[in-house]
Amino acid sequence: MTEITPQAQLKELRASIDNIDAALIHMLAERFRCTQAVGVLKATHGLPPADPAREQTQIARLRRLADDAHLDPDFAEKFLNFIIREVIRHHEMLAAERNGGSDRTTSA
DSSP states (O other): OOOOOHHHHHHHHHHHHHHHHHHHHHHHHHHHHHHHHHHHHHHHTTOOSOOHHHHHHHHHHHHHHHHHTTOOHHHHHHHHHHHHHHHHHHHHHHHHHHTTTOOOOOOO
């Protein structure tokens, strides 16, 4: 029986990490395609770029999912908050474009 070397183990683990990173990028790209469509819909119908109630619901939901998956819920919340800020920024840009570039709505 041959014993796997630490270098070989490291190579295998890193290959898995690389695959996971690629999947994350593709999933984020798909998520942003969907949120872009939401942003267009909101801008077209004069809806606000941010939805604080939805954001809070999503944060609570993802904190539960993170806890169930044995992932630090604080980390999951920070990650989601970063994504939410980016989505809102895109929605604000779409709203400004729909309003002739003169009205940039904020979501404080």
